[in-house]
Amino acid sequence: MLSLAKNLYGKYFEEYISICFDVADIFSLTENGWTEAKKSGESVRILRLLEPYHIRTIKAQHWFCQSVPVGYEKEVYIFSLTEDSKKILLQEYNSIFYDDTIWLKPEDICFFKNGKLISGSISHERICYVYDYESIFSESISLQNAWEVVPHNPNEQINLPK
Numbered sequence: 603m604l605s606l607a608k609n610l611y612g613k614y615f616e617e618y619i620s621i622c623f624d625v626a627d628i629f630s631l632t633e634n635g636w637t638e639a640k641k642s643g644e645s646v647r648i649l650r651l652l653e654p655y656h657i658r659t660i661k662a663q664h665w666f667c668q669s670v671p672v673g674y675e676k677e678v679y680i681f682s683l684t685e686d687s688k689k690i691l692l693q694e695y696n697s698i699f700y701d702d703t704i705w706l707k708p709e710d711i712c713f714f715k716n717g718k719l720i721s722g723s724i725s726h727e728r729i730c731y732v733y734d735y736e737s738i739f740s741e742s743i744s745l746q747n748a749w750e751v752v753p754h755n756p757n758e759q760i761n762l763p764k
Contacts, residue, residue, distance in 0.1 A: 603731055626721075651694070659677055698711070
């Protein structure tokens with residue numbers, strides 16, 4: 603398993619997104635729970651842009667590396683992967699993790715293949731894992747020395763609920 607040790611920007615972010623889009627068949631974004639985000643309307647704008655690719659919304663008490671109390675379930679938006687949905691992501695996001703500001707958009711992009719998580723992130727916690735990376739990343743990827751190999755943690759490699 604790979605763990606992202608530093609944020610990916612620019613061409614490295616685009617490369618990561620492109621590789622995941624080549625391998626995965628679905629991606630998700632999570633509701634941004636920050637009060638500032640709910641007031642700004644940016645989340646609504648992004649979700650409207652992605653609406654043609656929206657498959658479903660699920661409420662989850664546990665989602666990749668996050669657990670919340672009963673009654674505080676997170677909304678997770680599931681989308682199909684297309685060239686157009688990829689363009690929207692690349693227009694609206696420029697890195698995996700927050701920098702010193704709170705994003706006002708849906709967060710925590712995750713990629714799935716056949717319902718199984720292949721890469722997941724938590725923007726504000728600076729967590730991003732890639733599972734089975736040998737089959738996802740080719741030898742030619744320029745990893746920008748941003749990734750480190752860590753022991754596999756199957757507990758967080760979630761599957762989409764049916």
